[in-house]
Amino acid sequence: MKKRRAYLSGPMSGYKDWNIPFFNEVAGILRSQNWEILNPGEWEEQQFRNHAECLRFDILQIVQDKEIDHIILLPGWQDSKGAVVEFVVAKALNLKCLEYVDYGDNGELKLRTLSEIELNSDRLIDAILKRPDVLTIPNPMPLPPAQVEVAAKAVQDFWSVAPSTPTPAPPKESVCLEADRLVSGDRNADYGHPIVDFSRSAKIWEAILGFPVSAPQVGLCMIGVKISRECNKHKRDNLTDICGYAKCTDMIADKIVENQATYSVPNNGC
Secondary structure (H helix, E strand, O other): OOOEEEEEEOOOOOOHHHHHHHHHHHHHHHHHOOEEEEOHHHOOOOOOOOHHHHHHHHHHHHHHOOOOOEEEEOOOHHHOHHHHHHHHHHHHOOOEEEEEEEEOOOOOEEEEEOOHHHHOOHHHHHHHHOOHHHHOOOOOOOOOHHHHHHHHHHHHHHHOOOOOOOOOOOOOOOHHHHHHHHHHOHHHHHHOOHHHHHHHHHHHHHHHHOOOOOHHHHHHHHHHHHHHHHHHOOOHHHHHHHHHHHHHHHHHHHHHHHOOOOOOOOOOOO
16 A cells, blocks of 8 residues: 655744654654655754745755645644745645644544635634735735635745755665665565565575575575675665665564574585
8 A cells, every 4th residue: 555645844943952853753653654754854954044945945845746645734833934834835736734633542643634614714814824924925915715726826936936045955865774664664565574585585595506595594695696786886776775685684583583493504515
């Protein structure tokens, strides 16, 4: 099943540590619930020169990422100039709007969908359109619900103007984190636990080679294959796979200990 992908929006200015710990906490829980999250808390620690530069960068993430289908609004977002702009842009792009409620009894986050009535309410329209310093809309005044999209388009057009200085790129995910995300997520779902997948591969290798092969040896040999390829020519995928196979081998070792089993390297001269 395809993961839902969401942008996390909420207040930062005026909060302790820019509210980043709360952003990161919510993002971590949502990822454990099979969400893909774009979390501003993971890039706002960069040295942006001012609030406008920071906000412009955030808006670009929403506009340019065509896989985003939701925006999740954190408590206090209506009072945040940046979050209000992000909400309007998200609505103009027809993203589904969810609002953080609280933690459930089972530790999961409770989210609720904003209804069309709420999305077009006078209270919300006032909150958006009475911010000329943010939206730069001439002579702002409350508009009827039918004209909300007009205001949204004005905001989108405003933020589509290229910044005068290059916008810093989001932090690059390390090969270790990428490998951990793949092995613990999609790959694990596609191939099953490594001890099952690698044990199956080991049996095939045994038939070809003519001597016993263990699941951990499969992981170590695959690391060797990736090292050989990296020696020929650098490719980031090689390094990611090395980390991934190392994690798989570690997961196999943990599973063997968990099952109170042991394994030894076959004495085959290898």
